[in-house]
Amino acid sequence: MTFKSCILASVATALVAFPSITLAQSWNNADAASQPEYSTGQAPKAFPSIVGIPSAFPAPQNSGFVGFTVAAPRGGGKAKPNRDNADGDLGIGYTVGNPIDNISVTGTLVISDIQPFGKAGSFYFDFARALHVGERSLTFGGITAGNVGAWGSAKTRPETYSAYVSHLTSFQTSGGEIPVQVTVGYGDQTTFSSNGATVGEGLFYGLGLGVTETVAVSLSGTKNQVNVGTSFGVKALPEWGGSIGIFDVGQSVNRRQYAISISRSF
16 A cells, blocks of 8 residues: 555646646647646646545546555564665556546556565556536545555455545635645555554545645545645656655554655656
8 A cells, every 4th residue: 555655646746727628638638748737827736636445536548657655664663764664666557448438447567576676566457536616626546456466575455345425626725726635545555553463454535635736735644644745846847746645643553654755657
């Protein structure tokens, strides 16, 4: 969950537009380099991506990404993060399909062992479909199958499945329009037990806000833990994005972990 949520938050830092129908039109455009334009005359805000859980809003069709995430301590815990307990993951993904008229499918190859490179890894598949497209809001549904076709040490972990709904809207402030994303879902490997010893099924939730042109902040969690994160971009380098997350902030399941991710879309 750490790797996927950080990478996808990084990918989602492209500037977006409201009203929401303008954003919806971007999924109909097969040109991955094109971005929806902001039509209200106000400064655009970053997409309100959520770090820590999956989102049903996919990347544009016929677009890809490559990303790298470093998280520490490995597996989470009370130890202070350092290079000896850090863990890295490399991901390469591609999105096809139009979620407005049909279904969007994103396939991601995750290399979970960097040294030696390629010794362990698996595939993730995300499916998304628009449930509602309005003038001021969008609602998408999504399904993820993770750790599929695993090899190496990744085979010790089970395949994972989750389903979720994401809603995108905005509210007006003195500083302009603020995009908001709310996501709720259920998965079979999403919730740590109260002592962090086991992980099982349960509900998850998330809230994301686009606060500036290039920065979004988020809160996510399950019944036993809370995560916070921020995703960011650089206007001069629109293909690049990054995210920073802190998982299990309150050490409620003894799994606190810090993660940083960087990605490039193409």
